[in-house]
Amino acid sequence: MPKMDDRVSSRNPLAHSRKSKLREWAETFFGVLMVALFLRATVVEALWIPSPSMAPTLEIGDRLVVEKISYHFHSPQRGDIVVFQPPERLSEYGYNIRYSWVKRVIGLPGERIAVKKGQVLVNGQPLSESYLATPPVYSMPEKEIPSGEVFVMGDNRNNSADSHVWGALPVNNIIGRARICFWPPYRTGFL
Numbered sequence: 233m234p235k236m237d238d239r240v241s242s243r244n245p246l247a248h249s250r251k252s253k254l255r256e257w258a259e260t261f262f263g264v265l266m267v268a269l270f271l272r273a274t275v276v277e278a279l280w281i282p283s284p285s286m287a288p289t290l291e292i293g294d295r296l297v298v299e300k301i302s303y304h305f306h307s308p309q310r311g312d313i314v315v316f317q318p319p320e321r322l323s324e325y326g327y328n329i330r331y332s333w334v335k336r337v338i339g340l341p342g343e344r345i346a347v348k349k350g351q352v353l354v355n356g357q358p359l360s361e362s363y364l365a366t367p368p369v370y371s372m373p374e375k376e377i378p379s380g381e382v383f384v385m386g387d388n389r390n391n392s393a394d395s396h397v398w399g400a401l402p403v404n405n406i407i408g409r410a411r412i413c414f415w416p417p418y419r420t421g422f423l
Contacts, residue, residue: 277297277298277300277315277407277408278295278296278297278298278414279295279296279298279315279332279334279410280293280294280295280296281293281294281295281296281334282331284388284391285334285335285386285387285388285391285392285393285394286313286334286335286336286386286387286388286392287365287387287388287391288363288365288387288388289313289336289363289387289423290313290334290387290410290413290423291419293415293416294413294415294416294419295413295414295415295416296315296334296410296411296412296413296414296423297410297411297412297414298315298407298408298409298410298411299408299409299411300407300408301408302408302409303403303406303408303409307340307403308337308340308382308403308406308409309337309340310337310338310339310340310354311336311337312336312337312409313334313335313336313337313409313410313423314334314335314336314337314382314384314406314407314408314409314410315332315333315334315406315407315408315409315410316332316333316334316335316384316401316405316406316407317329317332317333317405317407318333318405319398319399319401319402319405321398321399322393322398325393325397325398327393327398332407334410335384335385335386335392335394335395335401336363336384336385336386336387337382337383337384338352338354338359338382338383338384338385338395339354339377339382339383339395339400340377340382340383341377341378341379341380341381341382341403342376342377342379343355343376343377343383344356344374344375344376344377345372345374345375345377345383345395346372346373346374346375347368347370347371347372347396348371348372349371350367350368350369351367351368352368352385353374363387364387364388364389365387365388365389365390365391366388366389366390367389368389368390368396369390370390370396372396375399375400377400378400380402380403380404381400381401381402381403382400382401382403382406383395383400383401384401410423411423
């Protein structure tokens with residue numbers, strides 16, 4: 233006499249196979265989704281550029297890879313292009329703070345930053361900036377960057393709401409460092 237399990241499978245041999253395939257597909261999909269969400273939250277994320285504030289380095293529509301690990305081991309450095317959550321105080325100025333922003337680190341904690349005659353000065357010395365669209369047409373009196381904060385500016389200085397407008401950025405607001413532009417293909421490269 234056949235066992236109960238044999239009788240069930242002999243009635244419809246494909247039912248068990250279909251269920252197994254569906255279950256296998258669902259488990260694979262769920263596993264891939266969990267890995268992708270974990271990586272996005274902790275390691276790497278894709279981002280697109282919606283404004284011209286970082287031109288010519290980053291153009292509207294560029295797609296970036298943002299790496300989220302290195303700042304757990306070292307502090308941001310001058311010249312890094314960082315992605316960050318805007319400080320709450322920006323909502324008081326009418327800015328939308330729901331979305332991440334991208335700017336370049338110009339000043340580090342304890343340094344003094346000023347803008348005079350189209351030049352950014354760090355501790356009284358002109359900063360060499362080959363990446364600028366055009367020199368700034370505004371002035372900014374010297375400000376000291378507090379501990380735990382950095383001074384960020386867009387490469388398109390005259391079209392960028394950045395630290396010269398709203399103050400230094402808390403390092404804790406930094407999500408990661410923009411590392412690669414991967415779209416469009418003719419702009420692909422390391423940042």
